Amino acid sequence: MTVLEQRGAYRPSPPPAWQPRTDPAPLLPDAEPYRVLGTESAAGTDPGLLLRLYAQLVRGRRYNTQATALTKQGRLAVYPSSTGQEACQIGAALALEERDWLFPSYRDTLAVIARGVDPVEALTLLRGDWHSGYDPCAHRVAPLSTPLATQLPHAVGLAHAARLKGDDVVALAMVGDGGTSEGDFHEALNFAAVWQAPVVFLVQNNGFAISVPLAKQTAAPSLAHKAVGYGMPGRLVDGNDAAAVHQVLGEAVRHARAGGGPTLVEAVTYRLDAHTNADDATRYREDAEVAAWRAHDPVELLERELTARGLLDEAGIEAARKDAETMAASLRERMNRDPEPDPMALFDHVYAENTAQLREQRALLRAELEAEREPSGGPGEEPGAREGGAR
Amino acid sequence: MTTVTVKPATLAQALTRAMRDAMADDPAVHVLGEDVGTLGGVFRVTDGLAKEFGQDRCTDTPLAEAGILGTAVGMAMYGLRPVVEMQFDAFAYPAFEQLVSHVSRMRNRTRGRMPLPITVRIPYGGGIGGVEHHSDSSEAYYMATPGLHVVTPATVADAYGLLRRSIASDDPVVFLEPKRLYWSKDAWNPEQPTEVAPLGRAVVRRPGTSATLITYGPSLPVCLEAAEAARAEGWDLEVVDLRSLVPFDDETVCAAVRRTGRAVVVHESTGFGGPGGEIAARITERCFHHLEAPVLRVAGFDIPYPPPMLERHHLPGVDRILDAVARLQWEAGS
Ligand SMILES: Cc1ncc(C[n+]2csc(CCOP(=O)(O)OP(=O)(O)O)c2C)c(N)n1
Numbered sequence: 010m011t012v013l014e015q016r017g018a019y020r021p022s023p024p025p026a027w028q029p030r031t032d033p034a035p036l037l038p039d040a041e042p043y044r045v046l047g048t049e050s051a052a053g054t055d056p057g058l059l060l061r062l063y064a065q066l067v068r069g070r071r072y073n074t075q076a077t078a079l080t081k082q083g084r085l086a087v088y089p090s091s092t093g094q095e096a097c098q099i100g101a102a103l104a105l106e107e108r109d110w111l112f113p114s115y116r117d118t119l120a121v122i123a124r125g126v127d128p129v130e131a132l133t134l135l136r137g138d139w140h141s142g143y144d145p146c147a148h149r150v151a152p153l154s155t156p157l158a159t160q161l162p163h164a165v166g167l168a169h170a171a172r173l174k175g176d177d178v179v180a181l182a183m184v185g186d187g188g189t190s191e192g193d194f195h196e197a198l199n200f201a202a203v204w205q206a207p208v209v210f211l212v213q214n215n216g217f218a219i220s221v222p223l224a225k226q227t228a229a230p231s232l233a234h235k236a237v238g239y240g241m242p243g244r245l246v247d248g249n250d251a252a253a254v255h256q257v258l259g260e261a262v263r264h265a266r267a268g269g270g271p272t273l274v275e276a277v278t279y280r281l282d283a284h285t286n287a288d289d290a291t292r293y294r295e296d297a298e299v300a301a302w303r304a305h306d307p308v309e310l311l312e313r314e315l316t317a318r319g320l321l322d323e324a325g326i327e328a329a330r331k332d333a334e335t336m337a338a339s340l341r342e343r344m345n346r347d348p349e350p351d352p353m354a355l356f357d358h359v360y361a362e363n364t365a366q367l368r369e370q371r372a373l374l375r376a377e378l379e380a381e382r383e384p385s386g387g388p389g390e391e392p393g394a395r396e397g398g399a400r
Numbered sequence: 401m402t403t404v405t406v407k408p409a410t411l412a413q414a415l416t417r418a419m420r421d422a423m424a425d426d427p428a429v430h431v432l433g434e435d436v437g438t439l440g441g442v443f444r445v446t447d448g449l450a451k452e453f454g455q456d457r458c459t460d461t462p463l464a465e466a467g468i469l470g471t472a473v474g475m476a477m478y479g480l481r482p483v484v485e486m487q488f489d490a491f492a493y494p495a496f497e498q499l500v501s502h503v504s505r506m507r508n509r510t511r512g513r514m515p516l517p518i519t520v521r522i523p524y525g526g527g528i529g530g531v532e533h534h535s536d537s538s539e540a541y542y543m544a545t546p547g548l549h550v551v552t553p554a555t556v557a558d559a560y561g562l563l564r565r566s567i568a569s570d571d572p573v574v575f576l577e578p579k580r581l582y583w584s585k586d587a588w589n590p591e592q593p594t595e596v597a598p599l600g601r602a603v604v605r606r607p608g609t610s611a612t613l614i615t616y617g618p619s620l621p622v623c624l625e626a627a628e629a630a631r632a633e634g635w636d637l638e639v640v641d642l643r644s645l646v647p648f649d650d651e652t653v654c655a656a657v658r659r660t661g662r663a664v665v666v667h668e669s670t671g672f673g674g675p676g677g678e679i680a681a682r683i684t685e686r687c688f689h690h691l692e693a694p695v696l697r698v699a700g701f702d703i704p705y706p707p708p709m710l711e712r713h714h715l716p717g718v719d720r721i722l723d724a725v726a727r728l729q730w731e732a733g734s
Contacts, residue, residue, distance in 0.1 A: 086529050086708050137708035140532045155533040156491060157463060187463035192494060218463045220439035226462050293438045352713040359703050366672055370701045374713060377720075 038233035038245040042277045045252035046314045054252050056320050062099060062251040063315055064329050066308045069095035069119040071333035072128060073282075075340050076118070076135075080286040084344050086137040089116040093249070093281035096307035097213045098183075099123050100254030101276075104262050105181055110149045112164040112182040116213075117153065120183060124150050128336065129343050138350040157188040161197035161210065168206040168265075179207045179265045181258070187218020189232055198273065202239040207265035209258060210273045213248060215280035220293035236273035248276030249307040252314075278307075352378060406589045411559045412582040415445050415521075417590050418563035419483060423453050429567060430475065432459040433468055433485030433521075442487055443523060443582055465495035469520065473502050476516040483567055489524040490533035496541070503572045504547030518572045519563070524552075525618040525668055527580035527715055529708040536705055537669035542574045543645050543678070549599055550645040552576040554620035556586035558643060561596035569599060578618035600647035604656060608638030611662035611728050614653060614679060616642040619666045619716060626721040635725055645675060653679070654686045661692040662728040668715050671699030693730035 045051050073092040080088045091098060094116075102111060102123035113121050121131045126143045133142025134153050141152035154160035164182035171178035188194060189212055201208045212232045216223060229235055236243030242264075246257040254276055261272035279302035283290040290299075315321035356363060356371040363371070409417075423429045431449055433441070437460035440447030449458035461468050465486060472482035486492035492499075499520065507515045526535035542550045551566055551573055553559040559577075566573035597603065605620065606627055613623045620641050627637035640656050642649065657663045663683055665676040676697035683695050698716045706714045 086531050134531055134707075137529065137531060138710075139707050140704075155531065156493070190462035190464040190467070192464060192466050218434070219442065220435045220437075221460050221463065225460050288442075292440070348709065350707070350709050352710055355701060355703050355706050355710055355713065364702075366702055374701075377713075 033237050036237045036240070036242045038231055038236070038243040038275070040245075042245045042247040043253050043257055044247045044250050045256060046250045046310050051252065051314055051318075054256075056318070058255065059252060059311065059315055060320060060325075062096075062103065062255060063308075063311050063321065064332065065099045065103070065123060066095045066251060066311060067329040068333045068336055069099055069123075070308055071330075071337045072119060072122070072340070075337040076132065077282065077286060079132075079341070079344050082345075085132060085135050087285050087287060088132075088135055089285045090282035091116050091119055091280075093279050093302065093307065094213055094215055095119055096251035096254055096311070097211070097248040097276040097278050100251040101181060101183070101211050101258045104255050104258035105179065106262075108149070108176070108178050109262070110151065110164070110167055110178065110180045112151045112160040112167075112180060113153050114157065114160065114183050114185060114188065115153050115155045116185065117183050121148075121150050121153065124148050126150055128340050132344065136344070136348065138348040139354075158184050158191035158193040158197070160184075161188075161193055162200065164208050164210075165197050165201045165204070165206050165271075168201075168208045169204050172207055177207075177266050179209065179262050181209050181211060181262070183211045183213065185218060186212060186214040186216070186223055186226055186232060187221065188212075189235065190218075190226055198235070198239045198241070198271070201271040202241045205268070205270035207268075208271045209261040209265055210271065211258065212273070212275045213278055214275055215248075215278050217280060217284070217294070219284045219288065222293075231275055233273060233275035239273075241271045241273055244272060244274045246274060246276050248278030249305050249310055251307060251311050279305075406587045408585040409556055409588040409590065410583050410585050411553070411556050411577075412443060412445050414556045414560040414588060414590070415563055415577065416447055416449070418560045418567070419446065419449060420452065422483075422564060422567040423449065423457060426481065428479060428481045429483060430457050430459070430480050431483045431485070432461050432472065434461060434463055434487050436460060436485050441485060443579065445521075445577070445582075446485065465492060466498055469495040469498040469503065469518075472518050473498060473506070473516060476518050477514060481517045481519075481567060483519045483521065486520060486522045488530075488534050489522055489536040489538050492520070492522050492538065495520075499542075499548070499572075499574070500545050504545045506547075507571065508547060515570045516572050517567075517570050519566045519569075519575050520572070521563075521575045521577060523579040523582075524576045525578050525580060526705060526711050527618060527668075529711075531708065532705075535711065537667070537700065539576055539645055539667075539669055540674050542576075543675060547572065548646060549573040550576065551599060551643065552578060552617035552645065553643060554578060554581060554617050554641055556584070556588045558597065558641075560588075560590070562599065562643060564596060565599050573599070576617060580618050581621070584621070597643065600644045600649055602640055602642045602644070602649035602652040604638060604652070605641045606637070606639040608636040609660060610635045610637060611664065611725055612638040612640060612656045612660045613664050613666055613721065613725075614640045614642065614656075614683075615666040616645065617667075619668055622716065622718060623666050623721065626718045626725070629718055630722060630725055633722070633726075637725065648679075648682065650682060650686060653683065657683050657687045657695075658690040661690055663691070663695045664698060664721065664724045664728065665695065666698045666716055666721055668700045670702045671697050672702045674699050693728045696724045696727060698724045 073090045076088045079085045098119040102120040118131045122128050130142035161182045164180040168180040233243035233245040436446040437450035472484045475482045553562045566575050615623045623639045630637050665679045680695035
């Protein structure tokens with residue numbers, strides 16, 4: 010008798026709580042991205058929610074144009090614009106409760122500020138005065154992650170820990186289409202499904218990973234299909250439809266909170282701007298493609314719905330724009346001041362308690378800075394520089 | 401007689417040319433990585449290769465560093481010579497497993513029957529105002545892994561020559577490209593890439609008599625500048641460019657140190673556990689009786705690479721080098 014012929018060897022008798030999936034069909038995503046705006050289901054959506062989403066979308070768009078302008082003025086080292094993706098980021102973030110956690114990728118500044126983080130603090134990483142400008146615990150927002158997909162296992166671990174502690178906290182983990190190719194994506198989804206962790210994975214499929222189109226990233230029918238192999242449901246949603254994103258994410262969050270385990274959501278959207286201000290998008294895509302997506306603009310989609318239903322008029326649009334303008338003016342004004350990061354802070358947070366070596370290096374830098382301030386003394390006269398310099 | 405034009409070229413252009421020539425000479429040479437095809441790489445170092453050789457020879461891969469290097473292992477097992485691009489220093493870490501567990505030791509574990517001629521190109525180092533994870537100096541990790549060559553050019557001619565040598569090498573090479581020197585220019589004749597130094601040979605960039613600065617990659621121009629500035633203080637500094645960290649050229653380095661009796665190792669990677677410790681130890685072991693002072697190190701601080709607004713305080717600059725040089729007037733018992 011071979012090992013596989015032994016009774017129960019291929020499918021060991023499961024512990025009572027564990028049910029192997031026998032039918033993948035319920036896990037499969039719809040063939041078409043789910044839509045609300047412009048369909049019958051729109052009528053059933055809460056007008057208050059739609060207006061809230063609209064106000065945030067208009068702000069988000071303005072935030073992107075303002076931040077992009079700030080890169081041109083040298084105020085930001087880099088800015089990865091999310092213009093075109095506002096509905097994904099805001100629709101998703103607003104589906105969370107205050108006690109939930111967000112694990113953003115470097116492009117997700119709109120989701121971060123939708124959680125209440127100060128717009129200036131959300132830009133600290135990109136301005137370059139520190140690596141993370143906000144307190145992750147205060148807002149339950151992990152630092153913006155630059156290495157792709159590496160934050161996904163963190164989200165799984167946090168959600169798992171919360172459940173072990175008996176808290177009904179959900180983690181939302183965001184990743185790009187390119188990031189789904191990384192090994193960490195696979196490991197995170199697998200852990201989440203095996204542990205039935207309360208996590209929602211949101212893939213913003215914006216068409217490109219820098220220059221590489223989706224077709225060169227995956228051969229799957231959709232990224233949402235990847236869920237099935239892990240044993241979790243996959244959902245496909247129109248990422249430019251804020252109401253649809255909010256609804257799908259809301260369901261996934263409630264499902265996770267209720268103990269139903271993780272969901273993988275793919276939001277189909279488009280990156281209207283270049284990858285960052287440093288990228289030349291004309292090298293890898295046609296203007297016609299961009300123009301086609303502009304016609305499916307997330308802000309306009311929602312605006313059309315709201316005006317058609319009589320929930321928004323010219324005055325309402327004007328008010329939203331004014332509010333966004335006020336936010337942009339404040340952002341501009343606060344970002345136009347030179348930040349003065351303290352060089353001595355370089356040594357403050359490497360360890361809870363500084364090592365002797367770091368104390369020495371700290372003394373060296375202090376002496377250098379003092380010598381810079383009083384050039385008359387000259388670096389040679391600083392005793393600290395001599396001793397601290399023995400490195 | 402034909403006259404060859406010697407035009408200024410950037411270090412990045414010399415690297416491109418090296419890959420182009422290697423691909424033209426040997427159909428086994430394949431380039432792969434994120435954005436290397438259509439875009440020509442985020443630093444444009446692979447620009448034009450996909451156009452000239454097709455996407456099968458210069459391939460945009462899915463976004464997965466472990467996958468890129470892991471598949472390169474298989475390609476090399478089947479007789480190709482993959483040249484892999486990692487987009488930035490810190491984004492090579494997902495591929496670390498492949499590098500350490502397979503790439504570095506395949507020759508050894510197969511008793512020489514399966515060498516892996518893979519070149520892993522990694523832009524590294526700071527000084528370009530990059531945000532988090534875009535400025536790491538990871539050379540010490542690679543140096544600590546037996547089986548890997550670790551090479552880093554600092555001049556345009558070396559960029560060409562060393563990359564050609566690396567691709568031709570039957571052993572895996574971690575080819576570290578100092579990204580802040582990508583746009584630095586030298587007069588360079590691509591038709592006659594002068595003598596192509598073999599891997600593992602350091603070079604004296606500037607002869608001197610008072611002390612020897614030992615450096616590589618991004619810190620070379622800083623050391624040359626420091627040597628100029630030191631003249632005002634009456635110091636005649638020698639500058640050695642290692643070019644290759646593994647294998648290490650003890651001969652050139654020790655000859656230089658014996659001439660001057662004093663040495664400072666300069667690099668922007670951390671000092672503690674960094675390359676300088678190994679270099680200083682080797683010099684001490686081999687040149688103890690010639691040394692007039694302890695071998696000193698000028699390195700980056702032992703901190704995670706700082707945000708761009710503070711990196712100038714971290715990177716070893718001319719003043720910090722001169723300060724160390726001043727300390728070489730060491731007297732026993734001081
Ligand atoms: C591990 C890792 N490899 C490479 C990079 C360099 N890089 C930054 S963004 C990017 C493309 C990301 O594409 P995608 O995941 O689709 O997200 P998007 O930029 O479209 O939001 C790459 C390759 C990185 N940040 N991390």
